[in-house]
Amino acid sequence: xxxxxxxxxxxxxxxxxxxxxxxxxxxxxxxxxxxxxxxxxxxxxxxxxxxxxxxxxxxxxxxxxxxxxxxxxxxxxxxxxxxxxxxxxxxxxxxxxxxxxxxxxxxxxxxxxxxxxxxxxxxxxxxxxxxxxxxxxxxxxxxxxxxxxxxxxxxxxxxxxxxxxxxxxxxxxxxxxxxxxxxxxxxxxxxxxxxxxxxxxxxxxxxxxxxxxxxxxxxxxxxxxxxxxxxxxxxxxxxxxxxxxxxxxxxxxxxxxxxxxxxxxxxxxxxxxxxxxxxxxxxxxxxxxxxxxxxxxxxxxxxxxxxxxxxxxxxxxxxxxxxxxx
Amino acid sequence: xxxxxxxxxxxxxxxxxxxxxxxxxxxxxxxxxxxxxxxxxxxxxxxxxxxxxxxxxxxxxxxxxxxxxxxxxxxxxxxxxxxxxxxxxxxxxxxxxxxxxxxxxxxxxxxxxxxxxxxxxxxxxxxxxxxxxxxxxxxxxxxxxxxxxxxxxxxxxxxxxxxxxxxxxxxxxxxxxxxxxxxxxxxxxxxxxxxxxxxxxxxxxxxxxxxxxxxxxxxxxxxxxxxxxxxxxxxxxxxxxxxxxxxxxxxxxxxxxxxxxxxxxxxxxxxxxxxxxxxxxxxxxxxxxxxxxxxxxxxxxxxxxxxxxxxxxxxxxxxxxxxxxx
Numbered sequence: 001x002x003x004x005x006x007x008x009x010x011x012x013x014x015x016x017x018x019x020x021x022x023x024x025x026x027x028x029x030x031x032x033x034x035x036x037x038x039x040x041x042x043x044x045x046x047x048x049x050x051x052x053x054x055x056x057x058x059x060x061x062x063x064x065x066x067x068x069x070x071x072x073x074x075x076x077x078x079x080x081x082x083x084x085x086x087x088x089x090x091x092x093x094x095x096x097x098x099x100x101x102x103x104x105x106x107x108x109x110x111x112x113x114x115x116x117x118x119x120x121x122x123x124x125x126x127x128x129x130x131x132x133x134x135x136x137x138x139x140x141x142x143x144x145x146x147x148x149x150x151x152x153x154x155x156x157x158x159x160x161x162x163x164x165x166x167x168x169x170x171x172x173x174x175x176x177x178x179x180x181x182x183x184x185x186x187x188x189x190x191x192x193x194x195x196x197x198x199x200x201x202x203x204x205x206x207x208x209x210x211x212x213x214x215x216x217x218x219x220x221x222x223x224x225x226x227x228x229x230x231x232x233x234x235x236x237x238x239x240x241x242x243x244x245x246x247x248x249x250x251x252x253x254x255x256x257x258x259x260x261x262x263x264x265x266x267x268x269x270x271x272x273x274x275x276x277x278x279x280x281x282x283x284x285x286x287x288x289x290x291x292x293x294x295x296x297x298x299x300x301x302x303x304x305x306x307x308x309x310x311x312x313x314x315x316x317x318x319x320x321x322x323x324x325x326x
Numbered sequence: 327x328x329x330x331x332x333x334x335x336x337x338x339x340x341x342x343x344x345x346x347x348x349x350x351x352x353x354x355x356x357x358x359x360x361x362x363x364x365x366x367x368x369x370x371x372x373x374x375x376x377x378x379x380x381x382x383x384x385x386x387x388x389x390x391x392x393x394x395x396x397x398x399x400x401x402x403x404x405x406x407x408x409x410x411x412x413x414x415x416x417x418x419x420x421x422x423x424x425x426x427x428x429x430x431x432x433x434x435x436x437x438x439x440x441x442x443x444x445x446x447x448x449x450x451x452x453x454x455x456x457x458x459x460x461x462x463x464x465x466x467x468x469x470x471x472x473x474x475x476x477x478x479x480x481x482x483x484x485x486x487x488x489x490x491x492x493x494x495x496x497x498x499x500x501x502x503x504x505x506x507x508x509x510x511x512x513x514x515x516x517x518x519x520x521x522x523x524x525x526x527x528x529x530x531x532x533x534x535x536x537x538x539x540x541x542x543x544x545x546x547x548x549x550x551x552x553x554x555x556x557x558x559x560x561x562x563x564x565x566x567x568x569x570x571x572x573x574x575x576x577x578x579x580x581x582x583x584x585x586x587x588x589x590x591x592x593x594x595x596x597x598x599x600x601x602x603x604x605x606x607x608x609x610x611x612x613x614x615x616x617x618x619x620x621x622x623x624x625x626x627x628x629x630x631x632x633x634x635x636x637x638x639x640x641x642x643x644x645x646x647x648x649x650x651x652x
Contacts, residue, residue: 094493132569133467141459141469144485145570152489156482159470163478167420243458244471 001026001034002076006062006108007083008041011183012124012226014048016080017041019227021052026078027235029120029171034077042071043083063104068111072119078234079121081108086190087128087286090150101153106160113169121161122234125176125246127219129155131289138294140248147289148191162245165238173241175233176294178221178251178306181259182317191286195220198256199263199314202274203323211280214257217292221251222313224320225306232304240302250306252313253293262311266318267325327352327360328402332388332434333409334367337509338450338552340374342406343367345553347378352404353561355446355497360403368397369409389430394437398445404560405447407434412516413454413612416476427479432486439495447487448560451502451572453545455481457615464620466574473615474517488571491564499567501559502620504547504577504632507585508643517612521546524582525589525640528600529649537606540583543618547577548639550646551632558630566628576632578639579619588637592644593651 003020007013017039020026025033041047042058049055060067062083072079083100090097105123112119128151129144146152158174165172183196194211195218201208221229229249241247254262264272296306307313318325329346333339343365346352351359367373368384375381386393388409398405409426416423431449438445454477455470472478484500491498509522520537521544527534547555555575567573580588590598622632633639644651 141471143467143469145467146485146489147492147569149489149493152485156485159472159478159482159485163472163475166473167475243473 001028001036001078002038002073003036003078004040004042004071004076005080005082006042009043009045009047010082011185013041013082015223015227016230018050021050021054028077029238040071063099063107065107068108072111074115075117076119079119080230081105081121081123086188087148087150088191089189090153091148094149097149097153101150102156105157109160109164109170113164118168118171120234121170121172122230123157123161123172123174125154125158125174127178127290130291134291138291140295140298148286158246165245166243171238172245173233173236174246175229176246176248177226178219178249180223180226181220182313183223184321191283198259198275202263202271203267206274208275209278210256210275211278211283212256212287214255216256216287217253219251219253219291219293221249222307222316224316229304236302247299248294248296250296250299250304252307252310254310259310262314266311266314327354327362327404328364328399329362329404330366330368330397330402331406331408332368335369335371335373336408337511339367339408341549341553342556344376347376347380354403355564366397389425389433391433394434398437400441401443402445405445406556407431407447407449412514413474413476414517415515416479417474420475423475423479427476428482431483435486435490435496439490444494444497446497446560448556449483449487449498449500451480451484451500453504453616456617460617464617466621466624474612484572491571492569497564498571499559499562500572501555502572502574503552504545504575506549506552507546508639509549510647517609524585524601528589528597529593532600534601535604536582536601537604537609538582538613540581542582542613543579544582545577545579545617545619547575548633548642550642555630562628573625574620574622576622576625576630578633578636580636585636588640592637592640
């Protein structure tokens with residue numbers, strides 16, 4: 001089976017690639033495991049190829065048709081579309097966000113539509129499609145009300161994928177991801193970047209700024225579970241999804257204070273005390289518009305699961321990154 | 327004040343133009359009436375200019391940037407964007423629907439964004455943004471779930487207008503119109519065309535096909551009220567709308583059987599008996615996915631009103647069209 005990952009050089013893209021290569025197969029639309037014959041990693045920078053002959057790296061601008069036509073083969077059976085401009089950057093650069101989060105997503109669907117077969121396509125979406133006066137737990141039929149350009153662009157991509165699927169141009173699924181925490185590496189331009197930073201930086205012996213109130217409730221998912229969910233989402237039976245191709249993934253609802261307490265529990269006072277509280281009105285406004293939890297019974301019925309405690313998430317991060325606690 | 331109507335040669339566009347010319351003024355963003363200095367009617371066919379020197383007609387493809395740049399002046403203060411591909415046609419010709427209902431709407435917002443001022447822009451949307459398992463009365467926070475490409479395109483245009491308004495590029499409002507009935511003229515490619523046809527054709531002495539079950543509930547608005555609502559929607563105080571620029575307009579919830587009974591009451595048995603029932607699965611599927619009523623308390627608080635009885639709507643149609651009952 002030929003598989004494409006857009007954003008293949010990114011954090012999730014690389015983790016997903018590694019996991020797919022390790023598994024060596026993916027279920028096809030009939031539920032039968034098929035060996036992974038080719039894995040295309042497309043990004044603006046050349047992705048790491050893991051020294052694996054099944055990997056083909058492609059470098060290009062995903063908003064250009066010929067780039068996508070090169071990446072999507074006549075027999076590409078599965079596409080994970082992870083390339084995106086993150087929330088903070090899409091708010092700062094409206095045109096760039098529209099180009100990548102909207103135009104490139106639509107172009108990808110259009111190139112699939114040209115192909116004779118019907119590829120399975122996974123889009124990722126976000127808590128940012130919600131906003132305004134929200135119930136404590138967002139339900140499947142709660143109206144979208146994005147309060148950022150990123151959220152609006154993701155909501156539009158969801159509508160496009162649903163309609164392209166309904167018309168039979170693709171077999172699509174949208175997974176609304178909770179905020180991913182703990183991401184390794186450096187801070188990024190996402191408004192939610194601190195949700196990883198307040199764990200990662202203190203564990204690295206560095207100061208971390210917490211820009212929101214301690215009572216701010218976040219809806220989180222670990223990188224491990226995110227990768228598991230992406231693969232499970234692709235392998236889901238399309239018929240079980242029906243017309244509604246958008247799925248709220250299970251996550252963990254925690255306040256920032258609870259996150260810090262979990263870090264204190266796992267890594268001790270000296271680490272947790274490296275967090276400095278410095279409110280940032282711009283970030284509070286964006287993050288504060290997102291839901292702190294959503295109903296995930298549909299995803300659970302379809303076999304997807306979240307995590308149980310944020311302390312466990314931190315422990316998994318420490319294990320994955322080989323961090324030695326002082 | 328300079329005003330633009332896209333779809334200015336269409337049925338609603340022409341009625342709106344006539345009403346604006348008769349009123350002679352529109353309230354500006356501060357609520358002060360300003361004389362109508364120029365009314366641009368843009369459409370693919372040349373619009374009737376009412377022999378009025380204030381009218382400028384423009385012919386062109388609204389999905390082309392130079393056409394919109396010609397139509398939207400540096401001081402165009404109000405835009406009614408009515409141009410659209412109707413539901414049945416957007417389902418039959420996917421690319422055309424995307425081009426006009428999505429791309430042209432976005433281009434219009436982009437051209438406004440280039441202008442130094444912030445024009446008020448009215449988009450029209452539709453019951454077709456809803457679908458799936460709906461409550462008996464759709465609420466303001468009921469999730470959008472379009473079951474047609476037309477509905478998906480309208481939902482996307484709503485999201486765009488909300489975000490362009492939030493960013494201050496335009497001062498936008500979306501009015502979700504109930505199905506307009508009774509439209510004069512001939513049937514069109516809208517799936518809801520019969521909602522006018524089953525009144526209009528029998529009154530013209532012709533047979534009319536009713537393609538849906540008599541129990542099908544429609545959410546209707548007369549042309550008179552639609553025009554009133556478009557103008558009221560433009561004149562609404564933007565601050566009162568806040569972040570949520572989409573408004574469900576008040577309408578009349580009636581079943582097809584009730585519509586036929588109203589026609590019988592107003593025009594007699596001979597007229598009502600010209601309706602032939604011939605179910606059409608394609609139309610039933612599209613129309614059946616639309617809500618039969620929605621909560622309109624927000625629009626009512628903002629001063630918008632619907633009608634009271636479908637018999638009155640028929641009587642208004644008969645008066646407007648100068649029909650003499652036999």
